[in-house]
Amino acid sequence: MEEIRMDAVGILYGDIHPTLVNCSVSGKLRQGDYVKLKHHEDGWVLGKVDAIEAKTNLSIEKSYQIMEGNNVEIQQTISAQIVVIGYLDHKGILQYPRTPFLAGTPVYLADDDFISSTLNVGVGKKGRAYIGLIYGHSIPFSIDINSMVQKHISVMAKTGGGKSYLTGVIIEELIKNDVTVVVIDPHGEYGSMKNKASDSEEMKRFSIHPASYGSRIVTYSPDHGDEKLTFTLSQINVKELVSIMNLSDPKSYVLPLRKAIDAIRLSSRDYDFDDVIKELKRQDDSSLSQTLEKELMYLKSLNVLGKRGLRVDELVSKGKVSIIEMKGLPPDMQELIVQRLLYALFEARKKERIPPLLVVVEEAHNFAPQQGKAFSSKIMRTVASEGRKFGFGLLVVSQRPAKVDKNVLSQCGTQLILKVTNPNDLKAIGNSVEGLTNSSLDEIQRLPVGTSLVASPELPIPLFIEVRPRETDDGGKNVRVVR
Ligand SMILES: Nc1ncnc2c1ncn2[C@@H]1O[C@H](COP(=O)(O)OP(=O)(O)O)[C@@H](O)[C@H]1O
Ligand SMILES: [Mg+2]
Known part of the structure; x- marks a missing residue:
């Protein structure tokens, strides 16, 4: 059996799974701490305290006796659950032991060097x-x-x-x-x-x-x-344009808007909201196009869509x-x-x-x-x-x-x-x-x-x-x- 050093914080006990072990806690150990423990075949292995809990023999009845000022003897043990992280093999690959640790194995706090080399957190690497x-x-x-x-x-x-x-x-x-x-x-x-x-x-x-x-x-x-920040208005399709407008029945506006835009496109590839409004007015003067005009003015005021947008390059x-x-x-x-x-x-x-x-x-x-x-x-x-x-x-x-x-x-x-x-x-x-x-x-x-x-x-x-x-x-x- 492994000799137990002074700075051991606990000892493995109870049921031992290859990746999860229990340890009785005698030293300073907190949830989240990294620990190391020696496996009889694989050497030092890194672990982490996943949960820690105290078990006591104090019953609720006896707790009332304390309340009344009596002396009550309490036994308390602290147990930690340790997740086994693993060890680096001779190729530097992280492995975990394939056989259980031995009960009675001491547990120590892991030092920074051992933690960083085992976890592969990239110390000293480029990029x-x-x-x-x-x-x-x-x-x-x-x-x-x-x-x-x-x-x-x-x-x-x-x-x-x-x-x-x-x-x-x-x-x-x-x-x-x-x-x-x-x-x-x-x-x-x-x-x-x-x-x-x-x-x-x-x-x-x-x-x-x-x-x-x-x-x-x-x-x-x-x-x-x-x-x-500008985007090219002519690249936005009519349906998308109508759906960002505040209209109660967007579908009914698709046709008049498309008609106007098609007309503009006959003479120029690029256009802005002013061009569209002008064309709408030229084509007809119904309430439909007046509502559309108001919404187009609003979109124009957002200052995002214009004749020529930014190029990605x-x-x-x-x-x-x-x-x-x-x-x-x-x-x-x-x-x-x-x-x-x-x-x-x-x-x-x-x-x-x-x-x-x-x-x-x-x-x-x-x-x-x-x-x-x-x-x-x-x-x-x-x-x-x-x-x-x-x-x-x-x-x-x-x-x-x-x-x-x-x-x-x-x-x-x-x-x-x-x-x-x-x-x-x-x-x-x-x-x-x-x-x-x-x-x-x-x-x-x-x-x-x-x-x-x-x-x-x-x-x-x-x-x-x-x-x-x-x-x-x-x-x-x-x-x-x-x-
Ligand atoms: N690592 C940190 N160190 C110091 N201050 C922080 C840190 N992370 C966040 N804060 C502060 O907390 C506040 C909220 O952070 P923030 O990033 O805006 O939160 P979120 O984006 O999740 O809403 C900010 O005042 C920020 O300065
Ligand atoms: Mg934020």
């Missing part, structure tokens, strides 16, 4: 995005950038849980690695990334320095961005972050923008007219809803399922995982989960994340802002990560922090 530190340790954690672009990634949490902050961290890493990024930004939160964050003590712990990436970021918006170039600010635009116009944009980007990427890229979709439940349909539903699905073949990655962000199209979510190889409390959302997460134990699901409900669970096929088990501070201004200061 990776540094996200933060393994919770409770000083071990840097990173995600492979190629796998992000090829296999998509999701960021889920309740409102105020830190999704946009974490997404900003990822974008900073993509910028440093020269990856091309497009951000669908419905709330105008990402433009602040042009500015440096202010220095803080916390940054030292994570080896982070304030930085600004102003020269790499371009914002696009209908009226106040660095560049004007103007919008996207290698290593640039293009932020599509849609704040203030009505939801259906936002969906239409996402649809046009993703479609154009996907076609351009297939023909290799633009570099491989990652598209961040905030509020993904609006652009790829599980129930009902958005203009962008179809292209979101297409990109989710086919994007990997073309180097077209998605980063989907949502506060309602249960409301995001399963066909999109299930394609995300890496999942980042911050605090979630809604039971339906927890269920959706439990169903979609492999290897998530009940106690991890329980922990997700209690996570402090800034701690994320990370699950990916690269990792043997989902890990809790303390998200690193932002290098850039996160612009979310006026959002209430939920704890």
Whole structure:
């Protein structure tokens, strides 16, 4: 039998499964701690405390005696359930023991070197995005950038849980690695990334320095961005146009509008709303066309659709972050923008007219809803399922995982989960994340802002990560922090 060192925190006892063991706790051991224990054939093996519980012999009757001031002798034992993660074999591949550990085996707290080498968290490797530190340790954690672009990634949490902050961290890493990024930004939160964050003590712990990436970021918006966000009106089909108007009977307007547009097309390929209104007036003066005129004026005022839209190769170039600010635009116009944009980007990427890229979709439940349909539903699905073949990655962000199209979510190889409390959302997460134990699901409900669970096929088990501070201004200061 293995000699027991002074710093042992517990001893294996009871029923022992190859991947799940019980340990009596005598030293300092907390839920979530990483431990190591020696297997008689395979050597040191890494494990993690999944659950910890005290058993006592104090009955409810005896508890009343304490209340009455009597001395009662209590026996208390602490037991921990340990999930066996595994060990690296001689080829560096993670394996777990095929035979049970021996009862009586001592359990020790694992040191940082052993944890980081066994978990393969990418310390020292290139082409990776540094996200933060393994919770409770000083071990840097990173995600492979190629796998992000090829296999998509999701960021889920309740409102105020830190999704946009974490997404900003990822974008900073993509910028440093020269990856091309497009951000669908419905709330105008990402433009602040042009500015440096202010220095803080916390940054030292994570080896982070304030930085600004102003020269790499371009914002696009209908009226106040660095560049004007415009799409070509002639590329929007009549049915789509009518359906984003505020009409009680949209179908009846399709014909008159089509007639007007067909007439314009006889003389010119491109046109704007003024051209359409003029043509409508010329053709007839019914109440139908007057209503249509009013709606066309409204769409014109949104300042998004015009004679000539942005070309994708103007919008996207290698290593640039293009932020599509849609704040203030009505939801259906936002969906239409996402649809046009993703479609154009996907076609351009297939023909290799633009570099491989990652598209961040905030509020993904609006652009790829599980129930009902958005203009962008179809292209979101297409990109989710086919994007990997073309180097077209998605980063989907949502506060309602249960409301995001399963066909999109299930394609995300890496999942980042911050605090979630809604039971339906927890269920959706439990169903979609492999290897998530009940106690991890329980922990997700209690996570402090800034701690994320990370699950990916690269990792043997989902890990809790303390998200690193932002290098850039996160612009979310006026959002209430939920704890
Ligand atoms: N890792 C973190 N470190 C420090 N502050 C954070 C962190 N994550 C989030 N916050 C703060 O918490 C608030 C909410 O974060 P935010 O990313 O806007 O949440 P969400 O997008 O999920 O609604 C913001 O004020 C943000 O600055
Ligand atoms: Mg947000």
